[in-house]
Amino acid sequence: MSVSSSGSAAYSGSLEGSNAQRGLWSSRFAFILAATGSAVGLGNIWKFPYVTGENGGGAFVLVYLLCIAIIGIPIMMAEVMIGRRGGHSPVNSIKAIAQRDGLNPAWKLVGAVGILAGFLILSFYSVIGGWAISYVGTTASGQLSGQTADAVGAIFSGLLSNPGTLLLWHTVFMALVMLVVAKGVRSGLERAVSILMPALFVLLLIVVGYAMTTGHFGQAAAFLFQPDFSKLTTSGVLVALGHAFFTLSLGMAVMMAYGSYLPKKISIAKTSITVSVIDTGVALLAGLAIFPIVFANGLEPGAGPGLIFQTLPLAFGQMPMGSLFGTLFFVLLIFAAWTSGISLLEPIVEWLEEQKGMNRTVSTLGAGVVCWALGIASILSLNLWADFAPLGFIPMLEGKTIFDLLDFFTANILLPLGGLLVALMAGWVMSKPAMEKELALSPGTFNLWFVTVRFITPIAVGVVFIYNLM
Numbered sequence: 439m440s441v442s443s444s445g446s447a448a449y450s451g452s453l454e455g456s457n458a459q460r461g462l463w464s465s466r467f468a469f470i471l472a473a474t475g476s477a478v479g480l481g482n483i484w485k486f487p488y489v490t491g492e493n494g495g496g497a498f499v500l501v502y503l504l505c506i507a508i509i510g511i512p513i514m515m516a517e518v519m520i521g522r523r524g525g526h527s528p529v530n531s532i533k534a535i536a537q538r539d540g541l542n543p544a545w546k547l548v549g550a551v552g553i554l555a556g557f558l559i560l561s562f563y564s565v566i567g568g569w570a571i572s573y574v575g576t577t578a579s580g581q582l583s584g585q586t587a588d589a590v591g592a593i594f595s596g597l598l599s600n601p602g603t604l605l606l607w608h609t610v611f612m613a614l615v616m617l618v619v620a621k622g623v624r625s626g627l628e629r630a631v632s633i634l635m636p637a638l639f640v641l642l643l644i645v646v647g648y649a650m651t652t653g654h655f656g657q658a659a660a661f662l663f664q665p666d667f668s669k670l671t672t673s674g675v676l677v678a679l680g681h682a683f684f685t686l687s688l689g690m691a692v693m694m695a696y697g698s699y700l701p702k703k704i705s706i707a708k709t710s711i712t713v714s715v716i717d718t719g720v721a722l723l724a725g726l727a728i729f730p731i732v733f734a735n736g737l738e739p740g741a742g743p744g745l746i747f748q749t750l751p752l753a754f755g756q757m758p759m760g761s762l763f764g765t766l767f768f769v770l771l772i773f774a775a776w777t778s779g780i781s782l783l784e785p786i787v788e789w790l791e792e793q794k795g796m797n798r799t800v801s802t803l804g805a806g807v808v809c810w811a812l813g814i815a816s817i818l819s820l821n822l823w824a825d826f827a828p829l830g831f832i833p834m835l836e837g838k839t840i841f842d843l844l845d846f847f848t849a850n851i852l853l854p855l856g857g858l859l860v861a862l863m864a865g866w867v868m869s870k871p872a873m874e875k876e877l878a879l880s881p882g883t884f885n886l887w888f889v890t891v892r893f894i895t896p897i898a899v900g901v902v903f904i905y906n907l908m
């Protein structure tokens with residue numbers, strides 16, 4: 439494993455093995471690329487607009503932004519810090535810190551929550567990644583050009599009603615993820631992030647530019663940024679909290695794994711804030727791109743998971759060079775989803791390697807195939823099992839399909855729970871001087887962070903959980 443000394447190269451080596459001499463990210467930039475690659479994904483472009491639409495807009499967005507600022511950023515700092523201090527894969531990092539600081543090894547549970555969450559999330563994430571792959575063909579073929587909202591909606595329903603097609607693209611997406619994880623070398627991919635992420639950003643700007651011509655941009659901006667608290671429900675607050683974790687890739691020790699490769703001299707606070715700001719910026723842009731199209735075409739903001747696939751194709755069908763932009767957009771979306779999907783599978787594979795002594799290819803194949811098989815349940819809940827709500831007898835889960843349940847349970851329960859454990863570990867049990875040294879902040883800023891992870895995060899997560907249970 440080599441440590442690159444040239445400033446521009448990305449992390450050079452595999453993310454495997456904790457006992458081997460570990461390479462480090464070659465620069466602050468390389469870490470930011472990897473962390474951004476994980477954070478920016480379907481969560482920003484697919485999920486953020488549709489959960490915002492479902493939860494009434496402005497007030498939900500405000501709570502989501504507060505969750506990012508008050509809970510997300512401090513937790514990201516804590517994860518990166520634990521990873522860097524531990525210097526191993528998440529489970530072993532925690533073990534190492536436990537030994538050094540004399541804590542209970544049961545804190546390893548954080549890693550276990552992460553592995554379970556990653557596994558469940560990837561199973562449905564890959565299905566949605568498959569939708570994006572399918573839309574490359576849809577846009578490239580030019581069949582969208584000049585279409586009405588109804589026709590675009592019919593294309594989307596057509597996709598959902600066809601389990602075979604969904605399975606094909608789900609398989610392709612999962613194979614892409616497994617390929618990179620099995621090879622263990624991601625330097626090329628990280629370098630690609632530095633070109634493709636800005637490209638995605640530019641394309642979003644182009645769609646926002648088009649959206650401004652629809653005459654409904656003001657309405658969309660008001661929907662997103664003028665809070666109407668009468669539309670906010672307790673479950674909306676839970677979704678906002680869960681989405682803050684989901685979109686920043688928090689709560690399952692991914693940032694911990696990445697943090698273990700961060701050189702000591704790099705500021706954890708600055709890098710965490712940078713990643714969070716980029717991630718939030720992409721989500722807000724996606725909202726500004728999509729909602730003008732929603733309102734201009736009389737569509738329903740709360741249409742659910744299909745929202746971007748029923749709106750963006752309309753825009754691409756109408757704007758000049760729409761087929762080209764549309765094709766590019768979905769290619770870049772696949773890429774963003776791909777780098778996120780890798781970061782969902784990686785911890786599981788690393789864990790299998792370390793704990794079960796399996797080699798990387800076998801563990802990738804094993805974990806990937808089981809995850810792929812679970813994805814079939816999500817596929818079927820879009821068509822044959824669309825009316826099957828296994829836990830429908832619980833009022834809060836009424837009408838939720840297997841796909842909805844997986845999304846709900848992971849984003850809204852498991853990830854905040856993982857984040858809560860991280861906060862408790864940093865806030866209550868780890869050695870404070872060691873954390874001060876690791877974070878290297880001014881005393882005032884350190885205390886602000888410390889009070890947040892010690893009190894604010896646990897209380898906020900606890901209150902949201904308790905309210906929703908009642």
Ligand code: TRP
Pocket residue numbers: 476477478479480481482559683684685686687688689690692778779781782853
């Ligand atoms: N953050 C990614 C997105 O928004 C999804 C993701 C990747 C994730 N890795 C994660 C979510 C780890 C939680 C934990 O698309």
